[in-house]
Amino acid sequence: MQPMMWNFSTIVISLAIIALTVLAVRRMAKRGLCDCHDGECSSGGCTGCGAVDKMVADMERAARAQR
Numbered sequence: 001m002q003p004m005m006w007n008f009s010t011i012v013i014s015l016a017i018i019a020l021t022v023l024a025v026r027r028m029a030k031r032g033l034c035d036c037h038d039g040e041c042s043s044g045g046c047t048g049c050g051a052v053d054k055m056v057a058d059m060e061r062a063a064r065a066q067r
Helices: 008-031 050-066
Strands: none
Touching: none
16 A cells, blocks of 8 residues: 655645534534535424425335335
8 A cells, every 4th residue: 555645735634624524524413414405404303394204205205015
């Protein structure tokens, strides 16, 4: 295995990946795993969120179609 070459472009790409990872973790910590739009989710996550109800209905419809 070759050693890691730390040149300018490697450092820039690494910093970009780290920054995006921090933003993603921060968003998950704030919103949980809820994928609702801004203002639609309650503070407790997806309880009362219409996106979850729609996803469950779509999954049930797909399961019935496969039978």
